[in-house]
Amino acid sequence: MLKTFDFEKLPIVEIVNEIIVDSVKRNASDIHFDPYDDFLKIRIRIDGELIDYSKVSNNYKRNLITRIKIISGMNITESRLPQDGAIKATLQNIDLDLRVSSLPTNKGEKIVIRILDYSMSAQGIENLGFSDTNFKKVKNMISVPNGIILVTGPTGSGKSTTVYSILQRLNKEDINIMTVEDPIEMDVEGINQIQVNSEIGLTFAEVLRSILRQDPNIIMIGEIRDTETAQIAVRASITGHLVLSTIHTNNSLNTIERLLDMDVERYLLGAALTGIVSQKLARKLCNKCKRKKKTTEYEKEIFRRTLGIDVNEMYVPGSCEECNGGYRGRIALQEVLLINEEIRDAITNNIKKEELRELVYDKTDTITMLQDGLIKVIHGITTLEEVLKLIEVDDNVQNHGANIKIEEILENERNANKNSNMNTDISFGKYDNVDTNNITFKSMNKEKGKNLFAKKEEFIPDMSAKQDIIFDDNDSKKEGKITSFNKEENNDVVLDDNEEILDF
Numbered sequence: 001m002l003k004t005f006d007f008e009k010l011p012i013v014e015i016v017n018e019i020i021v022d023s024v025k026r027n028a029s030d031i032h033f034d035p036y037d038d039f040l041k042i043r044i045r046i047d048g049e050l051i052d053y054s055k056v057s058n059n060y061k062r063n064l065i066t067r068i069k070i071i072s073g074m075n076i077t078e079s080r081l082p083q084d085g086a087i088k089a090t091l092q093n094i095d096l097d098l099r100v101s102s103l104p105t106n107k108g109e110k111i112v113i114r115i116l117d118y119s120m121s122a123q124g125i126e127n128l129g130f131s132d133t134n135f136k137k138v139k140n141m142i143s144v145p146n147g148i149i150l151v152t153g154p155t156g157s158g159k160s161t162t163v164y165s166i167l168q169r170l171n172k173e174d175i176n177i178m179t180v181e182d183p184i185e186m187d188v189e190g191i192n193q194i195q196v197n198s199e200i201g202l203t204f205a206e207v208l209r210s211i212l213r214q215d216p217n218i219i220m221i222g223e224i225r226d227t228e229t230a231q232i233a234v235r236a237s238i239t240g241h242l243v244l245s246t247i248h249t250n251n252s253l254n255t256i257e258r259l260l261d262m263d264v265e266r267y268l269l270g271a272a273l274t275g276i277v278s279q280k281l282a283r284k285l286c287n288k289c290k291r292k293k294k295t296t297e298y299e300k301e302i303f304r305r306t307l308g309i310d311v312n313e314m315y316v317p318g319s320c321e322e323c324n325g326g327y328r329g330r331i332a333l334q335e336v337l338l339i340n341e342e343i344r345d346a347i348t349n350n351i352k353k354e355e356l357r358e359l360v361y362d363k364t365d366t367i368t369m370l371q372d373g374l375i376k377v378i379h380g381i382t383t384l385e386e387v388l389k390l391i392e393v394d395d396n397v398q399n400h401g402a403n404i405k406i407e408e409i410l411e412n413e414r415n416a417n418k419n420s421n422m423n424t425d426i427s428f429g430k431y432d433n434v435d436t437n438n439i440t441f442k443s444m445n446k447e448k449g450k451n452l453f454a455k456k457e458e459f460i461p462d463m464s465a466k467q468d469i470i471f472d473d474n475d476s477k478k479e480g481k482i483t484s485f486n487k488e489e490n491n492d493v494v495l496d497d498n499e500e501i502l503d504f
């Protein structure tokens with residue numbers, strides 16, 4: 001249903017505020033104002049899909065556009081040239097960070113407001129949807145003080161969120177982190193961020209050369225787009241710096257090939273590369289209305305070929321008021337490659353593409369993105385349809401990889417993620433990762449919509465919120481509120497209902 005605004009009664013200031021706040025509340029990532037001959041159409045993008053939001057008659061079009069241009073600091077007398085602007089404000093207690101772009105089309109000015117949302121990266125890498133196995137590899141990767149870590153994927157695949165989450169984890173007082181970005185997508189306190197400005201010759205390569213003279217520990221490069229940047233990045237990483245960057249490729253194998261195409265010295269790349277995280281975003285099933293269905297022969301075959309197991313039923317979207325067509329939010333499908341000695345040698349020695357493929361997928365325990373996606377389908381987090389929309393089956397390895405113990409992985413994930421396929425009536429809506437050796441907390445604070453999983457060593461409860469929790473340890477459940485927490489003494493947690501001390 002389209003939303004309508006009473007332009008006769010309400011001041012334009014309020015209408016624009018309402019459009020922005022409402023979009024943010026609906027978790028939209030963008031607001032589009034599309035000019036037509038007779039009206040202006042407003043659309044919002046939620047979970048990657050554009051949906052119609054409102055229609056504004058031409059009588060009010062100019063006012064609306066002008067107001068947006070004013071608050072985003074654009075020149076309102078200029079409508080024939082593209083302009084960029086930004087809005088930083090607090091509306092109805094919501095902190096807003098918006099990027100605004102105006103572009104003249106043949107029907108008039110089109111405005112797009114991009115809503116920057118830091119909430120995902122602020123939750124930390126443990127909340128980005130990595131499977132237990134992959135999360136361990138990522139932790140492994142970032143514990144090395146030098147080398148290159150690449151996060152890859154198409155535009156809008158959540159690469160920046162992953163990179164910022166890693167940076168936030170590495171951001172300590174005694175570490176000098178410097179970034180070169182275009183644009184700076186998120187301000188991180190304690191990090192030196194530099195915006196590229198090619199108009200005045202301040203390119204990625206130029207900034208990087210200067211950064212190296214600023215005694216950095218960690219360097220983040222927004223994106224590796226050209227050979228020069230790739231070469232500097234590789235050299236920096238073998239001289240004792242940890243380099244983090246993104247690149248526009250589909251999977252680990254393509255990433256290595258792309259770097260080699262960029263004319264980076266093979267022996268340097270072989271020495272430098274630490275790991276590759278490839279990802280894409282799939283829409284997440286709404287836990288409230290998802291339902292099970294039997295798999296067809298064709299679907300069974302996909303599971304069999306990719307994972308080597310029989311899957312007889314899976315979840316499909318339903319519909320309810322709380323979601324968009326059975327989906328709510330998104331989850332990353334990932335492939336994590338930790339570079340080993342064999343792959344290093346292969347890169348250095350220029351082996352054939354087919355052999356490299358074998359080394360990456362068949363001779364390691366790498367879970368391909370398709371496999372990761374299908375595992376998330378089995379757990380009712382996303383659907384087969386979503387996964388197949390993002391990943392071509394034929395693109396991937398046909399066998400299920402001799403080194404992957406699928407049953408074991410499934411069991412681990414099942415433990416780590418119990419609520420998402422078992423308690424389907426509870427709308428936690430989040431897939432988190434926990435080390436199954438550690439204790440899992442599940443927040444029951446529905447109001448906050450927060451699913452509190454915590455790992456032993458990192459768990460810091462929010463005492464002020466008096467979070468209701470379920471303590472879940474091998475299916476024995478205890479409910480209560482955390483009233484005290486002592487990290488020093490064996491991480492004791494006291495639950496207030498029975499004064500019980502849970503020792504872990």
Ligand SMILES: [Zn+2]
Binds near residue numbers: 318320321323324327
């Ligand atoms: Zn729903």
